[in-house]
Amino acid sequence: MTTKTKKGVETLPLNTVLGGDCIEVMNGLPEGSVDLIFADPPYNLQLRGDLHRPDNSQVDAVDDAWDQFASFEVYDRFTRDWLKAARRLLKPNGAIWVIGSYHNIFRVGAALQDAGFWILNDVVWRKSNPMPNFRGKRLTNAHETLIWASRDEAAKYTFNYEALKSLNEGIQMRSDWVLPICTGHERLKDEHGDKAHPTQKPESLLHRVLLGTTNPGDVVLDPFFGTGTTGAVARMLGREFIGIEREAAYRKVAEKRLASVRKYDRAALEVSTSKRAEPRVPFGQLIERGMLRPGEELLSMNGRHKAKLRADGTLVGDDVKGSIHQVGAALEGAPSCNGWTYWCIKRDGKPVSIDVFRQQIRAEMAERAN
Amino acid sequence: MTTKTKKGVETLPLNTVLGGDCIEVMNGLPEGSVDLIFADPPYNLQLRGDLHRPDNSQVDAVDDAWDQFASFEVYDRFTRDWLKAARRLLKPNGAIWVIGSYHNIFRVGAALQDAGFWILNDVVWRKSNPMPNFRGKRLTNAHETLIWASRDEAAKYTFNYEALKSLNEGIQMRSDWVLPICTGHERLKDEHGDKAHPTQKPESLLHRVLLGTTNPGDVVLDPFFGTGTTGAVARMLGREFIGIEREAAYRKVAEKRLASVRKYDRAALEVSTSKRAEPRVPFGQLIERGMLRPGEELLSMNGRHKAKLRADGTLVGDDVKGSIHQVGAALEGAPSCNGWTYWCIKRDGKPVSIDVFRQQIRAEMAERAN
DNA sequence: TTCCCCGCTGAATCTTTGA
DNA sequence: GTCAAAGATTCAGCGGGGA
Numbered sequence: 001m002t003t004k005t006k007k008g009v010e011t012l013p014l015n016t017v018l019g020g021d022c023i024e025v026m027n028g029l030p031e032g033s034v035d036l037i038f039a040d041p042p043y044n045l046q047l048r049g050d051l052h053r054p055d056n057s058q059v060d061a062v063d064d065a066w067d068q069f070a071s072f073e074v075y076d077r078f079t080r081d082w083l084k085a086a087r088r089l090l091k092p093n094g095a096i097w098v099i100g101s102y103h104n105i106f107r108v109g110a111a112l113q114d115a116g117f118w119i120l121n122d123v124v125w126r127k128s129n130p131m132p133n134f135r136g137k138r139l140t141n142a143h144e145t146l147i148w149a150s151r152d153e154a155a156k157y158t159f160n161y162e163a164l165k166s167l168n169e170g171i172q173m174r175s176d177w178v179l180p181i182c183t184g185h186e187r188l189k190d191e192h193g194d195k196a197h198p199t200q201k202p203e204s205l206l207h208r209v210l211l212g213t214t215n216p217g218d219v220v221l222d223p224f225f226g227t228g229t230t231g232a233v234a235r236m237l238g239r240e241f242i243g244i245e246r247e248a249a250y251r252k253v254a255e256k257r258l259a260s261v262r263k264y265d266r267a268a269l270e271v272s273t274s275k276r277a278e279p280r281v282p283f284g285q286l287i288e289r290g291m292l293r294p295g296e297e298l299l300s301m302n303g304r305h306k307a308k309l310r311a312d313g314t315l316v317g318d319d320v321k322g323s324i325h326q327v328g329a330a331l332e333g334a335p336s337c338n339g340w341t342y343w344c345i346k347r348d349g350k351p352v353s354i355d356v357f358r359q360q361i362r363a364e365m366a367e368r369a370n
Numbered sequence: 371m372t373t374k375t376k377k378g379v380e381t382l383p384l385n386t387v388l389g390g391d392c393i394e395v396m397n398g399l400p401e402g403s404v405d406l407i408f409a410d411p412p413y414n415l416q417l418r419g420d421l422h423r424p425d426n427s428q429v430d431a432v433d434d435a436w437d438q439f440a441s442f443e444v445y446d447r448f449t450r451d452w453l454k455a456a457r458r459l460l461k462p463n464g465a466i467w468v469i470g471s472y473h474n475i476f477r478v479g480a481a482l483q484d485a486g487f488w489i490l491n492d493v494v495w496r497k498s499n500p501m502p503n504f505r506g507k508r509l510t511n512a513h514e515t516l517i518w519a520s521r522d523e524a525a526k527y528t529f530n531y532e533a534l535k536s537l538n539e540g541i542q543m544r545s546d547w548v549l550p551i552c553t554g555h556e557r558l559k560d561e562h563g564d565k566a567h568p569t570q571k572p573e574s575l576l577h578r579v580l581l582g583t584t585n586p587g588d589v590v591l592d593p594f595f596g597t598g599t600t601g602a603v604a605r606m607l608g609r610e611f612i613g614i615e616r617e618a619a620y621r622k623v624a625e626k627r628l629a630s631v632r633k634y635d636r637a638a639l640e641v642s643t644s645k646r647a648e649p650r651v652p653f654g655q656l657i658e659r660g661m662l663r664p665g666e667e668l669l670s671m672n673g674r675h676k677a678k679l680r681a682d683g684t685l686v687g688d689d690v691k692g693s694i695h696q697v698g699a700a701l702e703g704a705p706s707c708n709g710w711t712y713w714c715i716k717r718d719g720k721p722v723s724i725d726v727f728r729q730q731i732r733a734e735m736a737e738r739a740n
Numbered sequence: 741t742t743c744c745c746c747g748c749t750g751a752a753t754c755t756t757t758g759a
Numbered sequence: 760g761t762c763a764a765a766g767a768t769t770c771a772g773c774g775g776g777g778a
Contacts, residue, residue, distance in 0.1 A: 312641040
């Protein structure tokens, strides 16, 4: 355990995991001693019954006691209390990150503002591999929200603009981050081979946060430490951490993990910036963007078939409905068909391949990336 | 101006733009008369003296914590008031969309929950062409947030799952939508050639919202109508709208715009539907119609099980009797089973899904209805 | 060794109807 | 109101095992 002397009197328990209630523990630490706080508080999911996948397997839900709150009021009080304790710990130029979902993030965001924090950005973590919506009743919940806020409006917060720009292949980093969820070998298991924690965050996410908004040697506090992703990435990046975790089982996992962390283990982290193939453009976007109009007629390139366009991007031909690919295949009696190159539309009296519109969208996307 | 009689007493001013304060106007409309509300409220331009009270008086500029809190209070009161009026207007199965940025969306989201709305998704509009952050002091603010919520937890909200899935090339629609901001010819100009409204939303955004969460003929209300994007897209998609806008200049622009909107034709507005929307066909009908014969043997799709068909439409398998669903579930040891897609039968030596026969019956029913 | 196929899983506010 | 039964519903990625 490292300690750090502040004004020759108080010390900070650096690079350790503290047990106990995070509010009490925070109140026992010296005021104005922390550069950054990263917090992943309970989301207050309000789950009702069981959920099964279409293949009848059961979804392992987050049903832990620590995520249960009696009411919004109780949750709000909890939020205000830990935010107050957290804000006291921050240095004048300190900042905070909080992550959440629609269940809790609006309440947390409002509480942050009420407590005097100054929101700098909200950041969307777009999951490349989210869990689908199995019952088809809502949109796939494919993102979580992070709020980045300084201690107050006057704070001169840390922002490593160039570092994030480099991380993003020379393009200014945006407020939406596409990163995969934590799976595979990175996902920590308990002695039974089950996941050690229901909501372990990926190191890539913390890497981006800490690289962008702290400097080497900074002190990062995580009041909901869990399996210690914040601490692990902090150590890799040469930052100091303080972890607080109530559950002894999680502390144990975190301590084991931290014991084997090596500083600057970059290779394992840089996974998310790989080159993509040409971006997929859903055909429906051509309608949403007004390039094609519902009700218009598409013609096949060979001139033998036609089909009518609907508002949801499906086609209706002779006795067939479906995607541009399905209808093309059916009309040709073929097993498959590339609708993009099969269909065209009259523009100024001349047939224009619909692929032209896709290329237009891709060109816009590419231009913006430069 | 179209009007719609409700219970023979009250009428709705459909497809018009109403002037005045949105709360007063909403309170003058009949309760439970609207299917969907789309709201793009003021974003609370933070604490710079730009905040107006509902009565149009200006809030003093402030720079200390005490007054900051007071400003948020004013915005919160405004939010609670218009949400209350909006909720009163919704039908029991109605829903609301609200769009905002980090300046206001957390307060709006919390107010929605406090008012009894039930959040269904938060949706991120990921702008493909956002304004860069010129000073390099923060992340490029590249998204806005929409909240989709039903009137209450019990509401049977409208969600056209298959239509949105079609729009997205056959993959279920996610909570992050990549769409360009409103520019070019779509961006309305005033008589001086300047943009007519500072925050005009793209039609593509409303297209997706209205296609996904309303049906043709539904009434859509927009209490902050602006230049009328909601109304324009509603008309194109065969929905009715009610717009409320305080500023006469915006109303004028909106009315001109709406006068030239064309509705897509009827066939283009029919969208892909899920099986849930199809009529229910009792399995016994397949026997009554002679498609299947009592005594025949059904095979499971995976080839592992078989069962014998009885005259009443029940199956008998190894130690199990019951409906096609019950026997399928029992044989697979699963909590449930869709017998329609689980079982097949030999026809001309080949296995044919029993769902094919159901589709035949449904096709006949549809034909007869025309 | 490589490749393919199959099984498993992830912060989830996840059904509808009729008796 | 309750309860039981019908029946609708999934995407990306990892890893293990077999060809």
